[in-house]
Amino acid sequence: MKICVVGLWHLGLVTSVCLAQKKHKVIATDFDKKLLTNVLEGQYKLIENDLQVNLDKYRKNNFIKIVKNINSFINSADYIWVNYDTPVNNKDIGDDSFIINKIIKVISLLKKKSNIIISSQLPIGSIKKIEKISKINHNFICIPENLKIGEGIKSFNNQIRIIVGIRKNFLKKKIQILLKDFTKEIVFMKIESAEMTKHALNAYLGLNITFANEIASLCDFYGASYSEVEKALKKERRISKYAYLSAGSSYSGGTIGRDINYLKKINNNFYKNLHVIQSITKSNNENKLWPLNKIKEKFNKFEGLKISLWGLTYKENSNVLRRSLALEISEKLLKHNVKLNAYDPLIKKLPNKIATKIKLYDKPIDTLIDSNIVIIFTNSHHIRNLKNKNFKKIFKKIYIYDQNNFLNTNNFSSNIRHFTLGNN
Numbered sequence: 001m002k003i004c005v006v007g008l009w010h011l012g013l014v015t016s017v018c019l020a021q022k023k024h025k026v027i028a029t030d031f032d033k034k035l036l037t038n039v040l041e042g043q044y045k046l047i048e049n050d051l052q053v054n055l056d057k058y059r060k061n062n063f064i065k066i067v068k069n070i071n072s073f074i075n076s077a078d079y080i081w082v083n084y085d086t087p088v089n090n091k092d093i094g095d096d097s098f099i100i101n102k103i104i105k106v107i108s109l110l111k112k113k114s115n116i117i118i119s120s121q122l123p124i125g126s127i128k129k130i131e132k133i134s135k136i137n138h139n140f141i142c143i144p145e146n147l148k149i150g151e152g153i154k155s156f157n158n159q160i161r162i163i164v165g166i167r168k169n170f171l172k173k174k175i176q177i178l179l180k181d182f183t184k185e186i187v188f189m190k191i192e193s194a195e196m197t198k199h200a201l202n203a204y205l206g207l208n209i210t211f212a213n214e215i216a217s218l219c220d221f222y223g224a225s226y227s228e229v230e231k232a233l234k235k236e237r238r239i240s241k242y243a244y245l246s247a248g249s250s251y252s253g254g255t256i257g258r259d260i261n262y263l264k265k266i267n268n269n270f271y272k273n274l275h276v277i278q279s280i281t282k283s284n285n286e287n288k289l290w291p292l293n294k295i296k297e298k299f300n301k302f303e304g305l306k307i308s309l310w311g312l313t314y315k316e317n318s319n320v321l322r323r324s325l326a327l328e329i330s331e332k333l334l335k336h337n338v339k340l341n342a343y344d345p346l347i348k349k350l351p352n353k354i355a356t357k358i359k360l361y362d363k364p365i366d367t368l369i370d371s372n373i374v375i376i377f378t379n380s381h382h383i384r385n386l387k388n389k390n391f392k393k394i395f396k397k398i399y400i401y402d403q404n405n406f407l408n409t410n411n412f413s414s415n416i417r418h419f420t421l422g423n424n
Contacts, residue, residue, distance in 0.1 A: 003025070003080075004027045004028075004074050008035060009030075009044075009046065010085055012028065014147060015156065016058075018153060025062075026063060028067070047319040049153065051153065054153065075110060079115045082117065094122075094254075096126065099121075103118065113137060118142055127165075141165065146159060151317060157181075157182055160183065161184075162182065162183045164189070165189055199262050206284065207276065207280055210283040212247045213284075214283060217290075224422075248421055249377065249403050253322070288325065290401075291329060292332060295401060304337075307341070309358070311377035313378070316378045326375075326377040330354070372396050374400045376402040
């Protein structure tokens with residue numbers, strides 16, 4: 001099939017590569033000319049496993065063409081696939097107008113009825129609004145994005161199921177041909193149901209995270225072990241071993257928070273209060289302060305402390321710093337004039353606004369030269385595989401605040417104090 005992909009950041013680039021791997025012809029573009037030029041020259045700053053090597057490969061054999069103007073291609077495409085990543089601000093509010101304006105621009109280029117897939121995240125009811133704006137009765141298809149940052153290609157190619165929202169049943173066979181190589185199960189539903197499914201999924205994951213963290217906090221207080229409680233919960237058939245119940249860091253990065261905020265916005269127009277949805281963000285924000293609360297509990301104040309941050313990005317295997325919990329915590333610490341050292345295997349240079357405030361090191365242990373407090377934010381193997389011998393030259397007492405229990409300290413020396421959520 002010939003597919004026109006619009007939007008070339010994480011979602012669009014991964015989608016383009018995966019479609020090309022299955023021998024679909026991809027014409028890709030972005031209305032952001034600067035970003036488009038960077039992608040054409042391989043100068044974009046997105047780290048994603050196997051992305052660039054596959055992009056180069058399929059551009060070379062012409063399965064992917066990245067073009068500055070899609071006018072001559074878009075009307076002959078079997079599908080136009082809108083894949084802009086929805087911008088999210090520091091309060092987890094999605095910029096819906098940014099995406100809708102891009103979709104309207106796509107529609108303005110179409111001269112005939114077309115199949116338009118929308119994977120960009122928008123609040124429920126958005127596609128219906130776009131349909132009313134369109135002068136041509138296009139076939140809109142909602143396929144909510146479900147990628148894992150750092151493993152985008154792997155997660156796109158091995159989806160347990162793909163949710164597809166459609167208006168007309170005749171599209172089912174065509175879409176099954178398009179998606180059959182990416183999943184064994186395609187779940188068709190109304191467009192509004194597909195939009196709501198994405199909101200509900202992320203809200204449910206957010207609810208699970210906050211529930212687990214609140215129970216783990218109670219375990220801390222009463223001397224129980226949350227890891228034992230979690231194991232017992234997952235033995236319950238009504239919960240299952242796959243339940244999202246690990247205690248640790250709050251959700252961050254904007255994706256879960258964005259969908260919860262979409263639902264909270266809906267609450268303003270609803271006839272009753274959505275008490276559970278409303279409480280998730282409050283609980284999550286309180287849990288973000290766990291490392292700060294534990295440090296203050298021990299040292300009474302932050303002023304004068306020297307603290308090392310291990311992990312800076314939103315998620316391991318990615319260089320995305322946007323809305324990362326580590327940077328959010330660092331901003332709070334810097335207000336107390338704390339001296340910060342940092343290590344992240346994928347970050348070699350910090351953004352200008354924090355480069356003078358945080359000292360970046362090439363090795364995690366090196367951050368302890370003039371610091372004895374560590375906060376761990378990543379499950380990177382560079383940190384996970386640290387052994388007692390790595391610390392042998394450090395004779396001072398070290399306090400490690402490892403909310404997710406990423407670091408295995410079972411055999412570490414007595415000068416290392418290791419704190420985790422729910423297991424102290």
